Amino acid sequence: MYKKLYIKILLTFLLVFFSGTSITHENISHNIDIASGDKCVEPTDIMRAQHHIFLNKQSHDTVVDGIRTKKYSLNNCINCHIQPSADGTYPSVKSEEHFCSGCHIKAAAQVECFDCHASKPFNNVKIEEEISKK
C-alpha cells in the first residue's frame, strides 16, 4: 500500500520536474534584437517544434533553385537572435549563451549548421576590424 503511494508520488514529481524544465526550456532567456520586431516569423511553439523543417526546405530552395527569400533563412535567424553581450562580443556557438546552442546542448542534439554557416551577424565589429587591418 505505502509502496504504491510512494511510486505514484515519485512519478508525479518526475513528470512535473522534467516536463517543466528540460522539454520546453521556458526558463531559458535570450538576448534578442527587439528593434527588428517583437515576433518571430512563426509562433514560438511552431518554431520550437519545426524550425529544422523550415531550415531544411529553405536550404534546398536556396542552393538548388536560387530562391533567396529572407523569412526562413538561417541568416535571418542569426541577425535577430544572436546579439552582442555588454562587452560587444558575440557568444560562441560552443557556449550555451548562443541562442541555438542554448537548447541543443541541453537536449544533446548536435547540429552541424555552424560548421559551415556563420554563427553571428556579419556587421560584427571583430570581422570589420580584421578586414580593415588587411
Place this chain on the structure above:
Amino acid sequence: MKKYEIKLDRRNFLKNSVSVGLVTIAPGVFLQEIAHGRSLDEPASDKIRWGMLIDTNQCTEDCDACVTACNEEHGIEDFGRPTTDTQWIRKLNLTNEFTGKKYSLPIMCQHCENPPCVDVCPTGASFKRADGIVLVNKHTCIGCRYCMMSCPYKARSFVHENLENQLPHAPRGKGCVESCNLCVHKIDNGENNTACAEACVKDGHQAILFGDLNDPKSEISKQLSEFGAKEIRSDLGLNTAVRYRGI
C-alpha cells in the same frame, strides 16, 4: 442571373483600348525584368545561361586582382599550404615554345553544359543549376573528391582545414569540395556580376566580361559573335560557359 451589358460608347471604347494596349506592352517589359534581376522568391530560370569571356590579351602576368577579389568575396583563407589550400581561381602563365609569346589567364570552374563532375557525383551534390551554374550542394557532399578527379580543368578544391568566421553569404566548411560558383549570391540578389570581373575592371584591365550567353543583346554575346572565343579542351565536347579570347 444578372446580365452584364457592355456599352460601346466612345468613352468606354477608348478606356478599353488603352488597357488592352497596357496588357500587351506589359509581358515584354516583364520578360526584360526576368532576364536582368528576378525577384528573391523566383527560382533561377533556364532561359538564362551565365558565362564569362576572358580576353587573355588584356590579362597581365603580374596581376592577380581576380584571385584576391574572389578570396575576399568568399572568405577563402590562405593557410600557407599551397598543395591543399582552397583555390577557386588560379592564374596560369604559359609560353608558346615556338613563337615565344607569353600568355596569362585565370582558370576557374568552366561551368560546362555537360559537366563531368555532375556525372560522377555519387550523391547528386554536384549539380548544374537551371541557369547553367555548376555548383556543389554542400548539404549532400560527402567529400569523396570524385568530381575533383573528373574535372579536366582542375577547378575544384577540397577543404582540408577547420574554418571559422565564415561569411553569411558564403558558407564553407571542412570535408566538402567547392569551386567557383560564379558569385551565385550576387546573381540571386540581382547584381549580375562577379567579384573577379569587378576587380579586373577596377584594376583597369577589363579582361573578364560576365553576362548572359542566351541573350543575343548582352555585351558578352555581341563580343562572342563578333570576335569569337575558344574553349579550353574543346575536344571534350563539354561546351563550357567560360571562353577565352587570344589563346
